[in-house]
Amino acid sequence: MSSSESERRRCQLAAVSVAVVVLLVGVPLWWRTTTTYRAWLPMAQIQEFSKLQLLLDVEVEVVFARGTLTPEQQKKIPVTQTRDEKHTVDGSTFLTYRYETRYRTATVMEEDALKQPTAATTDRSLNTLSESPCGSLVVYVIPEFSPLLPQDVNVYVGQRRTALVRADAETTAGKTLKQVLVGVEPRVKEALRVMSFSHADIMAVLGNRVRPGSGIPPRKEDSLRAFKSSPGYEITFNLLNPDPKSHRLHWDIEGAVDTYVHPLLSKLGLLANFSVDSQTLYYTTLGFNARFDDHHRAYTLSADSLAHVINPAESRLGSNAASSNPPLNFLLYVPDAQHSPLRILDPQKRLVASNAFHSPHWGGIMIYNVNRENATLPIDIDIDMAKVMGVFLAQLRLLLGVKPTAHPSGVLVAPPGSSGLSDWELDRLMWSHSVENIATATTTITSLVQLLDQIDTIVINDNIAEQVSNAVASLQLATGELELGNLAFALQYSKEAILASERAFFDPSLLHLLYFPSDQKFAIYIPLFLPMGVPLVLSLLKIAAEVRQRRKDKLAKKD
Structure with missing residues (x-):
């Protein structure tokens, strides 16, 4: 073999060796290092959430007091009945309401509690015997002529989770137990309509509380509940003094918060975390153009102008940028001497008794007029905090979703008491927040999966x-607890689900390669690989041509 042929063989071997290294090592390594990393996701379980199917279970205990059943009827108790109500919201949302009702007779201690002089004291005594779990209800059926209820009242709803229902003597005497249960059912349902969730409540939170594209239509009832369910809220009480030279305002906001606000917030602690702040703003005015009304002998603000009152003062209220929780602003405004007294008119041009109004998704404002007759400026004003906080607490209840409901005739509802919230009102909020959190988290997760399917360059890291x-795990637990009627656990798991889904959906790492498609990847690497790839390919083609030529020569010699 000549030296030139030996040199050619070495060149060919070098070209083949480089090609082998590039194909077996270089290309896989480059492909691996430039491939978008995508961690495993439970796609099968997520696809199951594309159709929201919720089962809401309510445990109802109906207790018959002495004198409401005959001895023969008492022998056949206890009885348990289950009633399901199925609703189809749309093609992807299905709701089932299950009421599990258990009937029994009152115990000796319950009979003693039912002998109290009033329904309120009876309600307190019954709840000292046993505390009903969240979401459950106990309805006591008392004799028709019991002195606990006025004659025009058939249903009394207490502060806790109990109700008193007057029995009808015609449904008891000479009837079977089944007929008695059917006869008392309408009044039991009246108590349930007040104390438990309603279909309208659930539809309200399923309306505008989920991401667009879920297929759930918006509901008018949703406007009554101003704020979306959130892990926390920032509450700020603001005292606005536009004329500090004339008014020296004194308000015991710390004492008022401890007395009126903290009892309510401590009860709402199951729903969210609350922080309370306060501040006094001087030379801050509201945006109004009040005119003196001779009929009311005061400056007045019409209902149409209330929407423009907030803007001038909002810029001075401070920023909640440090927190992602929604702010709730409450403003107490003392008008200056040039616009005093200042009153608010309703749409029918009548004076608003509270002289206050609330703004959806924002907060509430109260105008506090002072008496300046025969007073020497500056005036020292001690604000009546009981009056002010009574208005603000009513607005806070509305903003958090405690909607006032119209009760039918014959139904008496006890006031919420010092805590500002009845136990059954808290349960209604927990039902609504649980369903809302589940719907929102489900839509967030499914939207994220759809986004990842459409854009394959998005990185899915392990976090x-x-x-x-x-x-996904929290959603499964939340829906499972709802089916079992464990409302407190369902709410907790739903909050964990929405927090985890929001963290995943808004993770900044999703945007790292969002605008780096595959064509840009090749545009970057081709200038690096082309100078080496062209000589290598040409060498391999030349080697292949020489091999084919040798084979032809060998075949020619054989012939």
């Missing part, structure tokens, strides 16, 4: 996969 898995 996102963990958050998605946590959200």
